[in-house]
Amino acid sequence: MIKTALFTFAAVLIGVVTASGVEEDRTGYTGSVACQTCHPEIYEAWTSSKHAGPFKPEQETSRVCSGCHTTGISPAQQSPMENSVGCEACHGSGKEHISSEGEIKLLKSNSADICGRCHNGNQSGDDIAWMTEYGPGMRLSDIKGLKLIPVSPDKTPPYFEDIHPSLTYNMWLSSGHAKTPDRNIDVRGNKWEGPITCTACHNSHGSANPSQLVMKAEEVCKSCHSLQVAVLKGFGAKGIEETRSLHTAAPCVSCHMTEKNHLMKMLRPDDPALSESRLDSCSACHEIKDRKMRTDQLRDMEAWYDEAMEPVQEELKIVEEKLKENPDILTAAQKTKLEDVKANLSIIINDGSNGVHNLDYALETMYLAKRDLKEIITAME
């Protein structure tokens, strides 16, 4: 489907050229080498990245591919300024910036749309004027004619091996990371504003880590998700000894980014939409690839969690109601105990994995809560 769309795109572009006959001015582009003198370190990093290409397309398809694989292309010209994803593909044409020695600024932004212009999957068909309409700094949603393939956050992450390019931006857009967090986030020592975009995890210019990551894949998630890290390691809850799980050392990405999906969603073994030919996240790592067995194990974990959580919530409700009737019924020590119970439970609940990250730890926490709540209820009678 996508292949067809790309070929139509070529036809349309050539159509534009012959119909208008306008030679568009491309002289604002300088090529990446021109940036080297003043930004040597960034240039160095970029040279080692896959963006630095060069792109070697087949002759007849090269026009179709240029929009994403080269820099400084315009409808009127047959060859791009630079045969790779150069500095100006993300920053915009640099001539004036250079001649003003940096006085005239170029775009510098963490917006995911800069990357999403190329790292998307779309079904724009022949209505693909968006490619030449786009300029750095634009929002993809404002580009007429760009129809991104929608990804549902509630469904199985799509498996589009045949679709080129992969749906990275589309998946990201539906993930929790595309929402602005309701609290301040600190990213590598800097205040981060807005959604967790591509550059929160990837180095735009290049990196010694695979996939241009700012740190190794098994570390990058931990740099923000301290709550889940604590639960996987089994520490933080008051009165509970450190309780490791068999998955304490399992990298977050093994469960959440199977097939490198950017929805950050586990491929659950009990997902009816998961085809036989795809491995679920559990089987992808375990030597025994038995989906039925993994389904039972996962469901058991979740069932044990629910069974323990329900009575605790009931008891907590009873305590809260009695407290409403008689706020001074508890001693100071009992009040502290109640606060600890609530804090412990909020760790387990906010973790969001319903016990899967560390079942033993979640169960221990809930047993302790149950015991303490019973004591408090008895004291209230």
Ligand code: HEC
């Ligand atoms: C003649 C030197 C020179 C050249 C060549 C040059 N730059 Fe710059 N660039 C600067 C200076 C100076 C600054 C401003 C540094 C500052 O304000 O901290 C700058 C800043 C930038 C910034 C940050 C803008 C901001 O808002 O903070 C970007 C992005 C940038 N340059 C990209 C490029 C690109 C891409 C090229 C090649 C097309 C390039 N530069 C070539 C001198 C240069």
Ligand code: HEC
């Ligand atoms: C794939 C997109 C991409 C490419 C290619 C790219 N940049 Fe950037 N660059 C960014 C983004 C996004 C930022 C701002 C966020 C960040 O620092 O990661 C940035 C930041 C910068 C800055 C500001 C750095 C700072 O610390 O304030 C400069 C200067 C810069 N780029 C120059 C260049 C030069 C020179 C090249 C080519 C050798 C280049 N960029 C290639 C995306 C890119």
Ligand code: HEC
């Ligand atoms: C002009 C189009 C374009 C833009 C803009 C762009 N990319 Fe890319 N990106 C590509 C292409 C094309 C490749 C594949 C290059 C190859 O493998 O030959 C690629 C590859 C990558 C890879 C794979 C690297 C690897 O080592 O496997 C990462 C990660 C990546 N891009 C991240 C980004 C991020 C982050 C941004 C935004 C800051 C961005 N890209 C902006 C076109 C683009």
Ligand code: HEC
């Ligand atoms: C809409 C933007 C876009 C278009 C158009 C496009 N590509 Fe790509 N291409 C990418 C991106 C982004 C990547 C990086 C991998 C990914 O995310 O799928 C990539 C990766 C590649 C790779 C490296 C694959 C790998 O696994 O390392 C090749 C080869 C390639 N493209 C060839 C082509 C050819 C040939 C065409 C024209 C028929 C084309 N591309 C059109 C965006 C595009």
Ligand code: HEC
């Ligand atoms: C929360 C962190 C995070 C965010 C946000 C993120 N990525 Fe990634 N990305 C990763 C990790 C981790 C990997 C490597 C996964 C692995 O190796 O299992 C990766 C892999 C990739 C790859 C390589 C895929 C391949 O098949 O080789 C590309 C391309 C990419 N990301 C582009 C992007 C783009 C574009 C965005 C923004 C739209 C983005 N990423 C947002 C963490 C992130």
Ligand code: HEC
């Ligand atoms: C730069 C910080 C940062 C990094 C790095 C990061 N995350 Fe997140 N993540 C967040 C924020 C902020 C949210 C939004 C929810 C919130 O406020 O806690 C979030 C949400 C999520 C959610 C969805 C939760 C929901 O409520 O929908 C998952 C799953 C997730 N992240 C997994 C990961 C994985 C896996 C990685 C590593 C590849 C990762 N994150 C890397 C900050 C980050």
Ligand code: HEC
């Ligand atoms: C053994 C597999 C596994 C590992 C390892 C794992 N997770 Fe999870 N995680 C899950 C499951 C299962 C859920 C429940 C949601 C679901 O079914 O998709 C979940 C839920 C979450 C949520 C809440 C999602 C939501 O929608 O509210 C976040 C955030 C999260 N995990 C982050 C992480 C981080 C960060 C790491 C690494 C420190 C990690 N996970 C390691 C399996 C795992």
Ligand code: HEC
């Ligand atoms: C990063 C790889 C990885 C992933 C992903 C993973 N596991 Fe594990 N799992 C392990 C390791 C390592 C152990 C401990 C050694 C062992 O017993 O094999 C383990 C142990 C277990 C055990 C206890 C021992 C056993 O085999 O009976 C169960 C049950 C289990 N995993 C189920 C799951 C389920 C269900 C999922 C998906 C939600 C999952 N695992 C995802 C690596 C993984």
